[in-house]
Amino acid sequence: MFLMSLQPRPLRYTEHIQEQLRNYHLKSVSMPSPLLDDIDVRMSPQRMDATLLNREPPIIYRREPSPEVDKAWMSLYDTRPVPLTREQVMAIGKDPDLSVKIPSEWGHGNDSYFGRIDVFHQLHCLDALRREARWDHYYAHGYPGGFNTTTQIHQLHLSHCVWLLAQKIMCAANTDVYTHIWTDTLDHPFPDFSIEHQCKNFDAITAWQREKALDEEAFVKLRRPEGYPFHAMSHKFKEVHGWFENHPDEGDSGAGEIG
Numbered sequence: 179m180f181l182m183s184l185q186p187r188p189l190r191y192t193e194h195i196q197e198q199l200r201n202y203h204l205k206s207v208s209m210p211s212p213l214l215d216d217i218d219v220r221m222s223p224q225r226m227d228a229t230l231l232n233r234e235p236p237i238i239y240r241r242e243p244s245p246e247v248d249k250a251w252m253s254l255y256d257t258r259p260v261p262l263t264r265e266q267v268m269a270i271g272k273d274p275d276l277s278v279k280i281p282s283e284w285g286h287g288n289d290s291y292f293g294r295i296d297v298f299h300q301l302h303c304l305d306a307l308r309r310e311a312r313w314d315h316y317y318a319h320g321y322p323g324g325f326n327t328t329t330q331i332h333q334l335h336l337s338h339c340v341w342l343l344a345q346k347i348m349c350a351a352n353t354d355v356y357t358h359i360w361t362d363t364l365d366h367p368f369p370d371f372s373i374e375h376q377c378k379n380f381d382a383i384t385a386w387q388r389e390k391a392l393d394e395e396a397f398v399k400l401r402r403p404e405g406y407p408f409h410a411m412s413h414k415f416k417e418v419h420g421w422f423e424n425h426p427d428e429g430d431s432g433a434g435e436i437g
Contacts, residue, residue: 204378210269212262213295217386220379228371243315251308255301256384258391261286262293276407278400284392292397295387300346303339310336330418409436 201214204221208214232240238250267274280290309316313325321327354375358367402408415436416422 210266211295212260212266212293212390213383213386217382219382221376222379223374224377225374226372228373243309243312251305255298255305256387256391257294257298257302258387258394259292259294259397260387260390260392262291264289264291266293267291276409280392281400284396292392295383297383298387300343303343306336306339307343334418411436 200217201219204219205214213219227237238247241247261280264274267277274289274291277291280286280292282288310325317325317328325333352375354373356373357370359370361368411421
């Protein structure tokens with residue numbers, strides 16, 4: 179019996195164990211994600227490019243605004259939706275009956291749902307802040323009076339992004355340590371931010387996203403099916419989005435709290 183226990187396990191059993199152990203440590207510090215189930219997300223030391231002065235030639239993400247710079251930034255975040263199973267929706271604490279389903283004709287079965295990977299939304303928000311910092315290039319022509327003359331949506335989107343990124347930074351709470359150096363230019367200690375961090379393989383995450391991503395244009399064209407449960411949005415949300423202008427005779431229940 180002892181000798182039999184030393185026999186190699188069937189390949190299917192071995193693959194099952196490998197799948198169970200995939201990203202074992204990452205899963206212990208992350209919410210459930212189909213990405214962590216599908217691919218191995220390697221962690222490795224990565225030194226931050228944290229100099230105050232830009233390189234020569236400058237890296238594209240720090241160059242002056244241009245179509246090429248915009249394209250480079252937008253290539254960092256693929257915000258298209260990805261398919262989720264019913265179990266994956268429940269794993270993150272959401273109710274599948276209240277989540278938007280993928281139409282069966284899209285070829286993902288009768289019980290699949292739209293999801294998105296959060297890191298790409300965060301990068302989208304960071305890009306929004308970058309554009310705001312270059313106000314004259316991106317917005318001055320449309321709002322010559324400055325930021326305070328922009329729409330409510332513009333201002334709310336910006337504050338949404340700032341606060342979301344702040345919460346994400348506090349949530350991650352990076353505990354890595356940097357030191358200081360003496361220089362021939364400053365009398366006081368200068369921070370050395372060029373340190374190594376343990377980083378996820380972002381290229382692998384991006385590759386998974388591009389493989390799984392669904393048609394964004396078709397997603398945007400979806401409309402709520404008749405009789406499907408929906409959330410009531412707050413009065414302020416409807417006001418900001420012009421809902422009352424398009425529904426002058428429908429009134430507002432006032433019961434919505436989502437914004």
